[in-house]
Amino acid sequence: MIDTDAKKTLHEYLRSAREAMLWKLEGLSEYDIRRPLTATGTNLLGMVKHLSIVEARYFGETFG
Structure with missing residues (x-):
């Protein structure tokens, strides 16, 4: 059973x-x-992409 309060809070x-x-x-x-902002080439668009992938994966695995 999914804790709906935890899901809503998250x-x-x-x-x-x-x-x-x-x-x-x-x-x-x-x-x-x-434009790259670090020595590894990280940029703001890459940060947005990373956040969206992590969010989608976490929600998928945690809440189905």
Whole structure:
């Protein structure tokens, strides 16, 4: 049985984090979103992709 309160709480937390990420990206040019910011080449678009994959995988495995 799935704990619906835990699912709701997690979903609200992730929604809030997603909104914060989008707010921080708002108004940036495509160049700024895609340019590497670390020595490994990480960029903001890569961060968004990583977060979406982790979120989808976690929700899928945890809540079906």
